[in-house]
Amino acid sequence: xxxxxxxxxxxxxxxxxxxxILQAAEEHGITMPTLCHLDGVYDVGACRLCxxxxxxxxxxxxxxxxxxxxxxDVKTDTERLRKYRRxxxxxxxxxxxxxxxxxxxNGHCELxxxxxxxxxxxxxxxxxxxxxxxxxxxxxxGMDPHRCILCTRCVRACWHIEGxxxxxxxxxxxxxxxxxxxxxxxxxxxxxxRCGKCVMSCPTxxxxxxxxxxxxxxxxxxxxxxxxxAREKKQWIA
Amino acid sequence: xxxxxxxDPVTRIEGHAKISIFLDDEGHVSDAxxxxxxxxxxxxxxxxxxxxxxxGITPRICGICPVSHLLASAKAGDAxxxxxxxxAADKLRRLMNLGQFIQSHALSFFHLSAPDFLLGWxxxxxxxxxxxxxxxxxxxxxxxxxxxxxxQEIIELLGGQKIHPAWAVPGGVRSPLDPEDRERxxxxxxxxxxxxxxxxxLFQATLQTHSREVQVFGNFPSLFxxxxxxxxxxxxxxxxxxFVDSSGSIIADQLDPQNYAEFIGESVQNTSYLKSPYxxxxxxxxxxxxxxxxxxxxxxxxxxxxxxxxxxxxFKKLGRGxxxxxxxxxxxxxxxxxxxxxRVERYMDDRDIFSEDLRADAGINSFHGVGVSEAPRxxxxxxxxxxxxxxxxxxxxxxxxxxxxxxxxxxxxxIARHYIRRQQNDIPEPLLNRIEHGIRCxxxxxxxxTHAVGQMPLRVQLIGPDGTVIRxxxxx
Ligand code: SF4
Ligand code: FES
Numbered sequence: 001x002x003x004x005x006x007x008x009x010x011x012x013x014x015x016x017x018x019x020x021i022l023q024a025a026e027e028h029g030i031t032m033p034t035l036c037h038l039d040g041v042y043d044v045g046a047c048r049l050c051x052x053x054x055x056x057x058x059x060x061x062x063x064x065x066x067x068x069x070x071x072x073d074v075k076t077d078t079e080r081l082r083k084y085r086r087x088x089x090x091x092x093x094x095x096x097x098x099x100x101x102x103x104x105x106n107g108h109c110e111l112x113x114x115x116x117x118x119x120x121x122x123x124x125x126x127x128x129x130x131x132x133x134x135x136x137x138x139x140x141x142g143m144d145p146h147r148c149i150l151c152t153r154c155v156r157a158c159w160h161i162e163g164x165x166x167x168x169x170x171x172x173x174x175x176x177x178x179x180x181x182x183x184x185x186x187x188x189x190x191x192x193x194r195c196g197k198c199v200m201s202c203p204t205x206x207x208x209x210x211x212x213x214x215x216x217x218x219x220x221x222x223x224x225x226x227x228x229x230a231r232e233k234k235q236w237i238a
Numbered sequence: 239x240x241x242x243x244x245x246d247p248v249t250r251i252e253g254h255a256k257i258s259i260f261l262d263d264e265g266h267v268s269d270a271x272x273x274x275x276x277x278x279x280x281x282x283x284x285x286x287x288x289x290x291x292x293x294g295i296t297p298r299i300c301g302i303c304p305v306s307h308l309l310a311s312a313k314a315g316d317a318x319x320x321x322x323x324x325x326a327a328d329k330l331r332r333l334m335n336l337g338q339f340i341q342s343h344a345l346s347f348f349h350l351s352a353p354d355f356l357l358g359w360x361x362x363x364x365x366x367x368x369x370x371x372x373x374x375x376x377x378x379x380x381x382x383x384x385x386x387x388x389x390q391e392i393i394e395l396l397g398g399q400k401i402h403p404a405w406a407v408p409g410g411v412r413s414p415l416d417p418e419d420r421e422r423x424x425x426x427x428x429x430x431x432x433x434x435x436x437x438x439x440l441f442q443a444t445l446q447t448h449s450r451e452v453q454v455f456g457n458f459p460s461l462f463x464x465x466x467x468x469x470x471x472x473x474x475x476x477x478x479x480x481f482v483d484s485s486g487s488i489i490a491d492q493l494d495p496q497n498y499a500e501f502i503g504e505s506v507q508n509t510s511y512l513k514s515p516y517x518x519x520x521x522x523x524x525x526x527x528x529x530x531x532x533x534x535x536x537x538x539x540x541x542x543x544x545x546x547x548x549x550x551x552x553f554k555k556l557g558r559g560x561x562x563x564x565x566x567x568x569x570x571x572x573x574x575x576x577x578x579x580x581r582v583e584r585y586m587d588d589r590d591i592f593s594e595d596l597r598a599d600a601g602i603n604s605f606h607g608v609g610v611s612e613a614p615r616x617x618x619x620x621x622x623x624x625x626x627x628x629x630x631x632x633x634x635x636x637x638x639x640x641x642x643x644x645x646x647x648x649x650x651x652x653i654a655r656h657y658i659r660r661q662q663n664d665i666p667e668p669l670l671n672r673i674e675h676g677i678r679c680x681x682x683x684x685x686x687x688t689h690a691v692g693q694m695p696l697r698v699q700l701i702g703p704d705g706t707v708i709r710x711x712x713x714x
Contacts, residue, residue, distance in 0.1 A: 102295045136288055136627035187627075210628075211599075213404040214294030 315408020317607025341389025348382025456564025
């Protein structure tokens with residue numbers, strides 16, 4: 001495969017053709033905030049936290065879904081980007097009810113740590129305080145839509161790692177939400193194999209092991225990576 | 239039409255209190271009401287949440303007694319799972335509760351109340367606080383602060399630096415005590431005992447000089463309620479409920495807290511957001527009861543530890559039957575600190591506190607569960623109804639300050655009656671101070687009661703028989 005040379009934050013690097021800016025950057029130790037990206041499943045560019053500036057393009061582009069091109073000049077950390085990232089985070093917080101202090105994921109939440117690292121110290125938008133029903137019908141897992149940021153990591157993990165296709169997105173705009181099967185209570189969703197990959201992939205406290213209390217939800221994403229690597233490298237094929 | 243004196247907050251929004259004192263046509267105090275504007279909406283807010291989250295959520299109700307809510311909430315969860323928790327978990331929860339008793343009672347006695355005993359009612363407010371106390375008796379103030387720290391230390395050693403994340407969970411607790419931490423506690427105990435002894439001496443002296451306060455600060459007949467062991471020993475986390483009347487006779491015993499609704503009624507008064515619970519079989523006003531240290535010592539036959547038992551015997555002599563003066567809540571608090579220290583010491587010799595078997599596991603085995611624990615300021619009830627998935631459908635909480643609300647009204651009325659002379663129509667500073675202290679006897683869990691070291695933001699209005707404000711005194 002042909003290699004492309006490009007500049008990220010002033011650093012000249014080369015990347016494989018077809019790689020995303022995010023992959024190229026990570027390979028060279030350049031990090032940027034991401035939220036909907038999950039190693040092992042394809043990217044959808046849903047959260048807009050990985051937005052970068054590309055010289056010659058007025059639009060900001062998501063690094064996770066934009067492929068590298070020859071001679072590209074990328075900036076991942078500018079005042080403008082920082083401003084938009086904070087705004088995006090604030091909007092995420094305002095959209096649902098993220099009460100860190102009493103959340104099962106407190107201290108182990110990607111949304112929370114991003115808010116810290118991006119210096120989000122207040123929210124300028126009015127909170128919407130929506131009301132959703134918690135789904136606790138599953139014997140092992142629970143779903144609290146109040147804490148969902150609609151990153152769809154769980155949906156992608158469910159379809160593309162486990163292959164069960166239990167989780168889906170329903171509704172539009174602010175009414176979008178994650179459903180199980182054809183909007184059945186999770187406990188009645190026949191397709192669910194109870195593998196728990198969705199729970200492992202969730203960045204917030206929206207999906208949790210039942211019975212968890214504050215701060216108890218620590219996730220082990222290495223299992224997802226392990227499965228995906230084994231599959232890609234055909235490690236399990238004798 | 240009666241006159242009214244109104245004490246209202248001016249600077250604080252949360253947890254603030256307001257007092258109305260009613261005067262009759264002759265200018266006598268006829269009644270008083272202590273309105274609490276706090277707590278509303280919390281029960282509603284919890285609906286729809288998984289019950290396991292409650293030990294994480296409910297400590298947020300009150301920053302002053304998070305441990306009490308934590309424990310009551312975990313216990314309500316135990317009841318929903320219908321499990322008996324591992325014995326080690328029960329001991330550790332108790333240990334934390336004892337730590338809470340020590341820290342909370344030490345705060346109430348040394349920081350909030352002792353300045354009043356020692357500096358007197360006429361000392362202007364700016365000096366009548368813990369700083370004034372430091373000025374007058376540095377050693378005492380320091381010892382009090384250290385004693386409170388000791389209680390907090392126990393809580394932190396168990397629950398971690400942050401108490402809020404739920405350490406107690408439905409089914410047990412999350413972690414044991416570290417053997418090194420046991421050493422810390424043991425090293426600190428002798429100093430804590432010494433401080434309590436100083437406090438006892440101080441209070442005995444106060445009793446000599448404050449006989450009028452004993453008479454006037456909430457001295458009236460009422461029922462008393464608290465948890466006791468099957469043999470009538472003082473309880474703080476397990477056991478069953480007992481009611482005694484002011485003659486000291488047991489009128490109901492070993493009542494199962496799970497069925498509290500059968501013997502506790504809740505009257506809602508439109509002037510206050512707190513519900514006023516009462517003993518159902520007697521109706522109001524005879525059913526009025528007090529909770530907290532005074533009540534627990536009135537219902538208990540013994541403390542269950544030698545030093546505290548000796549003090550209890552001395553305490554019981556102060557009443558004919560039950561001890562009925564709310565001024566003696568202070569004394570009861572000291573005895574409870576002593577009992578807590580003795581029990582903490584006992585637990586330090588119990589291997590269970592290091593156990594790793596701390597959590598029972600179960601699903602939803604009962605759709606309804608009540609968790610009861612003695613908070614420092616009185617019996618606390620958490621009553622949860624869940625659906626088959628463990629989501630809360632109904633939450634009811636009965637807090638100490640609510641249960642003491644009617645007694646606090648009566649205490650304020652008694653003080654006002656005594657100190658407001660007929661037709662005086664004035665609210666001098668010493669009266670304000672006494673009213674404030676009357677409320678403080680109950681150590682109500684309003685954030686304002688511990689706010690600004692010894693200062694309650696108050697507004698006093700004296701309202702005439704036709705409802706007009708005659709006089710207003712404010713402080714905040
Ligand atoms: S449930 Fe979690 S993983 Fe799924 S979309 Fe919501 S936040 Fe993302
Ligand atoms: S990580 Fe790229 S848009 Fe979410």
